[in-house]
Amino acid sequence: MVIEPGNNINGAGNTANKTRSGTGSTRDTAAPNAPKNNEGDNVSLSNTAQSLSRLEAALSSVPEVDAERVAKIKALVDSGGYQVNAQNLASKIIAQDEF
DSSP states (O other): OOOTTTTTTOOOTTTTEEETTTOOOEEEOOOOOOOOOOOOOOOOOOOOHHHHHHHHHHTTTSOOOOOHHHHHHHHHHHHHOOOOHHHHHHHHHHHHOOO
């Protein structure tokens, strides 16, 4: 790796290698002799990464809130049938605070 004087290696404010066109967009002019195609490059994911990708896709279709459970609890609250066990609630709050 060659570090040339005037290069900002952390990338902040590095506009030396960019030119601005009239439309306000930038185009990279840093390496005009760099190869344009990457036919020799290839990426492969590990089995774990592939499994995580499939899991993420499956979870994206699951709603974050169980609407059916919320509706049941709401109906119990509205009818006055929802009873809170204060002792059980207090125990769970204390147990959570101990983490």
